[in-house]
Amino acid sequence: MPQISQILETYASQFFWLLIVFGLIYFTIGHGMLPKIEASMDARDRKIADDLAAAERARAEADNLGDSGAADLTVARTEAQAKSSAAKAKAAKDADARLAKADAEISIKVAASEAELAKATAKALAGIEAVAADAAADIVAKVSGSKVTSAQAATAVKAVMSHG
Known part of the structure; x- marks a missing residue:
């Protein structure tokens, strides 16, 4: 069978070229492209690791700032409360x-007013005594027809006013 004897010759050249093409592809991709891909992947991994480390450092700094900020806030709050208490005490004292x-x-004004009131009361009482003495003298003159002096009428009014 001649077809079977040609198979080895026909396929042998195809296997040869197949091996050459696969070899070229292997060396082109394996030694040309693969190192570039690996280098870019390593660079990306390195960048991610650096970014994660920077983020961790930033988080630690933020935690430290947060703790110091809380401490500063507590100190400021304490100072503000102390100032507020001092201001309240000063305001109460003032x-x-x-x-x-x-x-x-x-x-002083009440004492002065009371003194003025006492003077006005004494003056009014004196005026009342004088008016009462004049009225008593007029009444005695009209009722009994006798004449009473102002001194006698004033003495009689004082006696009546002192006994109530």
């Missing part, structure tokens, strides 16, 4: 001083 001053001024 208010007490102003209140004491106002009380003293009012006491």
